[in-house]
Amino acid sequence: MTQNSLIYKRLYTDYSKKYLAKIFLSVFFSVLVAGSTSAIAWLLDPAIKKLFIEKDDSLLILIPLMIICAFTTKGLSLYYAKATMIGVGEGVKKKLQYDMVNTLVETDTQIIDKKHSGKFISNLTYDVTHITNLLSNAILVLFKDSLTLIGLLLVMFLQNWKLALISIVMIPLASFSAKTLGKRMNKVTTQAQQKSGFLTTYLVELFKNHKLIKIFQKEEFEKKRAENYLEELKEKNQKIQTVFVRMSPIMETLTGIMIAVLIFYSGALMSRGELEINNFFSFLAAMMLAYQPVRSLSTLNMVLNQGLSAASRILPIIDQKNNINDKFNAKPFVVKNSNIKFQNVNFSYEINEGQTLKSINLEFEGGKMTSLVGHSGSGKSTIMNLIPRFYEIQSGKIFVDDQSIFDLTIKSLREQISMVSQETTLFDDTIKNNIKYARENATDEEIYQVANLSFCEEFINSLPNKYETLIGENGVRLSGGEKQRLSIARAMLKKSSIILLDEATSSLDSETETKIQEALNILTKNKTTIVIAHRLSTILNSNNIYLIDSGKVIENGKHEELMNKSELYRGFYEKQIQK
Numbered sequence: 226m227t228q229n230s231l232i233y234k235r236l237y238t239d240y241s242k243k244y245l246a247k248i249f250l251s252v253f254f255s256v257l258v259a260g261s262t263s264a265i266a267w268l269l270d271p272a273i274k275k276l277f278i279e280k281d282d283s284l285l286i287l288i289p290l291m292i293i294c295a296f297t298t299k300g301l302s303l304y305y306a307k308a309t310m311i312g313v314g315e316g317v318k319k320k321l322q323y324d325m326v327n328t329l330v331e332t333d334t335q336i337i338d339k340k341h342s343g344k345f346i347s348n349l350t351y352d353v354t355h356i357t358n359l360l361s362n363a364i365l366v367l368f369k370d371s372l373t374l375i376g377l378l379l380v381m382f383l384q385n386w387k388l389a390l391i392s393i394v395m396i397p398l399a400s401f402s403a404k405t406l407g408k409r410m411n412k413v414t415t416q417a418q419q420k421s422g423f424l425t426t427y428l429v430e431l432f433k434n435h436k437l438i439k440i441f442q443k444e445e446f447e448k449k450r451a452e453n454y455l456e457e458l459k460e461k462n463q464k465i466q467t468v469f470v471r472m473s474p475i476m477e478t479l480t481g482i483m484i485a486v487l488i489f490y491s492g493a494l495m496s497r498g499e500l501e502i503n504n505f506f507s508f509l510a511a512m513m514l515a516y517q518p519v520r521s522l523s524t525l526n527m528v529l530n531q532g533l534s535a536a537s538r539i540l541p542i543i544d545q546k547n548n549i550n551d552k553f554n555a556k557p558f559v560v561k562n563s564n565i566k567f568q569n570v571n572f573s574y575e576i577n578e579g580q581t582l583k584s585i586n587l588e589f590e591g592g593k594m595t596s597l598v599g600h601s602g603s604g605k606s607t608i609m610n611l612i613p614r615f616y617e618i619q620s621g622k623i624f625v626d627d628q629s630i631f632d633l634t635i636k637s638l639r640e641q642i643s644m645v646s647q648e649t650t651l652f653d654d655t656i657k658n659n660i661k662y663a664r665e666n667a668t669d670e671e672i673y674q675v676a677n678l679s680f681c682e683e684f685i686n687s688l689p690n691k692y693e694t695l696i697g698e699n700g701v702r703l704s705g706g707e708k709q710r711l712s713i714a715r716a717m718l719k720k721s722s723i724i725l726l727d728e729a730t731s732s733l734d735s736e737t738e739t740k741i742q743e744a745l746n747i748l749t750k751n752k753t754t755i756v757i758a759h760r761l762s763t764i765l766n767s768n769n770i771y772l773i774d775s776g777k778v779i780e781n782g783k784h785e786e787l788m789n790k791s792e793l794y795r796g797f798y799e800k801q802i803q804k
Contacts (some may be wrong), residue, residue, distance in 0.1 A: 232536045240320055242359050248364060255369035257302035259313035260335045263376030264295040266511035270384065273503035294346060314361030321353045333547045334615040347421040348542060352535035359532025366525055370518035374383075377515040380667075384508040388487055392512055403471040413569055417628045419459035424454045487512070487695070495542040549617050549635070557637040561626040562591030563722040563753040565612060566767045572607060580696045581607050583776045585621070588769075596764040598607060600771035605757045608773070609725050625723075645745070646727035647759075649708040651700035657692040658761055659700075659711055663719040671718060679714040679744040689784035707740060724754045761798050 241248070244305035250304075272288045325348065329337070381389040477724045487509070570585040582604050589595040597605040610616055611623060623630045630638055651659050660672050660681075672692070676682050684707050688694040700708040709751055716724065726745065758764040765784045772780040772787065772794050787794040 227532055228399045228537075228739065232533055232540065235362060235540060235662065236356070236536060240317045242312075243270065247309050247313050251306045251313070251365060254302040254306035255365070255372050255726065256308060257375040258299055258369055261295045261299035261381050262373050262514055262633075263303065263511070264508055265292065265299070266377060266380045266514055268292050268295065270503050270507035273506055273619070274501070276752060278503060289638070302625065302750065303369075306365060306480050310365045311359045312366075314357045317360045318353055318357045320355060321539065321543075322349055323541065324352075326546050326705065327348050328543055331547065332545055333549045333668075344423075344426070345542070346425045348539055349729045351417075352539050355531045355535035358528055359536070363525060363528050368529075370521045371758065373467060374518040374522065375514055377511045379777060380511040381515075383510050384504040384511070387494070388491065388500075388508055389612070391486060391490065392483060392515075394483075404540060417458065417464075420454070420458040420461050424458055427801050433546060454602040479654075483512075484509075505792055540757045549614055550551035550566045550631060551634050555632060555634045556628075556629065557624065558633045558641060560641055560722050563641065564591035564624075564626055565589040565723070565755075566622075566624040567608070567611075568624070570611070570618050571619045572616065574613065574616075580617075580619075581776050582611075585776075585778060587771050587778055587781065589755050590734060591626070591751055591753050592751050593768035594749060594754040594764075594766070595760050596767040596770045597773055598758060598764070598770055598794065602775040603773045604737045605773050606727060607776075609727060609755055613644075614725070641666050641721050642723045642725060642737045643721040643748075644725040644727065645709070645712050645716050646725075649705075651696060651703075651708060651711060652700045653695070654690075655693050655695055656711065658695065660714050660718060663715045667718055672714075674720070675717040679710045680740050681710045681714050684710075709741050710744060712749055713741070717748050722752060724749050724752045726754065726756045728757050728759045 268288060268291055272292070275283075275288070322506075325345075329345070378389060378393070381392060430605075442605075479613075491500055491505050491508075492600070495502070495505070565588065566584045567587045570582055571580055572582040572585075573580045585604075585608065597608060599605050607616070611618060612625075614630060614704070623636070626631070652662065657669075657672060660676065661667050664671075673682075676685060684703075685691055685694075694702075696702050703711070756764055756767065761784075764770060767784070769781055770784060770787055771778055772791055774793065779793065780787060782790070788798060
């Protein structure tokens with residue numbers, strides 16, 4: 226089986242099969258379109274013969290009515306055929322986009338980190354549209370125009386088989402031209418999709434970095450960048466359209482040659498008495514009506530190439546397999562003290578790169594606070610991200626309550642972990658729903674309780690719509706401290722036994738930090754808490770502090786111990802506290 230055949234099979238099995246009834250209904254209407262179109266051409270024969278040559282008034286009303294009926298049937302049937310396939314197309318589009326989003330949600334963090342967000346969005350929109358065209362418009366064209374062409378060819382043969390044979394020559398010529406252009410279409414479509422991905426990424430960055438652009442007065446610079454991206458995309462889209470319209474001069478030339486040949490040959494046939502004028506006009510009408518289906522069918526190859534090219538990019542995304550999965554006999558996490566141990570853990574983000582973590586041995590005592598201190602890039606965040614299995618280690622062991630995390634179900638492990646980080650993640654939704662995100666079945670009373678404990682009520686009650694206030698994309702309408710308190714409230718609502726705090730107060734002012742710290746104290750009470758601290762003042766009371774440098778554990782102990790035995794730790798402290 227060829228690659229294209231496998232793609233067609235997959236698209237049929239997963240996306241089109243459920244719509245077979247609608248497709249067959251569209252085929253039925255396509256038959257009516259073909260029949261009515263053929264009837265229009267055929268009716269010209271008796272109309273000219275009876276009304277204009279034989280001067281027979283008996284059919285003066287009937288034939289015009291039949292022509293009106295044929296046109297009406299064609300119009301209505303064409304509408305229902307297209308409307309039915311539009312429904313099929315939108316259903317297919319929804320399923321494709323859902324499968325892509327589902328993959329995005331389910332995929333490992335370590336895989337997502339390598340993804341190009343703009344390219345993904347382009348796949349979700351640009352490529353899905355081409356596949357939809359393949360599975361809806363192309364199917365409609367294939368049946369409607371094929372049947373119409375067959376019907377019109379039948380009329381042409383009934384009028385004069387010699388002329389019909391000459392006309393058929395145009396079909397393979399047009400198909401050959403379209404096949405050649407289809408190969409070119411595949412290439413330019415891929416290039417256009419790539420440029421669309423780059424533009425999408427750039428637009429996301431514009432929204433994200435708008436303040437930065439303003440403060441550095443880079444408006445003109447960004448305008449030029451935008452123009453370059455748009456120009457590149459325009460050039461690629463222009464090439465696509467150019468390839469499409471190349472069919473026009475080809476088809477027009479072929480049609481002109483064919484009509485000239487037919488007129489010449491028809492004159493010869495008439496002079497020999499082998500062709501009547503009514504037959505000729507009926508034949509000519511059928512041939513002219515056949516122009517549109519021949520044109521559509523000739524460009525079908527390009528639509529197919531676009532769809533196949535898009536499918537070859539999208540299906541691998543949908544089929545993306547996770548590297549981090551439950552073992553066959555994985556067991557649910559049985560929570561005891563939530564004591565966490567690392568034993569000789571080695572980790573690197575890429576196999577061909579140097580190790581990020583080297584023989585890490587450490588312990589996070591259950592129900593206590595343990596802190597990680599070190600320079601930026603030392604490996605602190607990596608250690609934290611290994612606990613919920615966002616990444617997979619190369620060697621070593623990680624235990625929670627003497628249970629290997631690799632023997633536990635990922636779901637049960639992550640159910641017991643909450644995270645509050647410096648970069649707070651919120652959704653463009655209400656305050657209530659952002660808190661409730663931690664536990665969908667939470668009651669309003671539970672939401673109000675955690676909001677109070679995290680000092681959120683102070684600002685929530687000042688808002689016009691209180692808990693129903695929309696906070697904008699990533700909480701843009703809230704201050705940094707307000708967003709952080711919402712994040713803490715959300716973590717409280719989850720009621721996890723393990724709390725991960727990644728520099729949760731590093732970007733806050735002193736007054737706000739105090740409130741946040743109070744909320745964090747409530748959140749972490751009697752919980753296994755792991756803290757990455759930028760400000761050492763927040764971790765002075767930690768049960769244990771690990772000093773991390775270049776992916777290794779250098780020292781550990783309480784604050785006073787490290788001050789006495791670690792020059793590196795003492796340097797951190799003196800820079801922050803005693804300045």
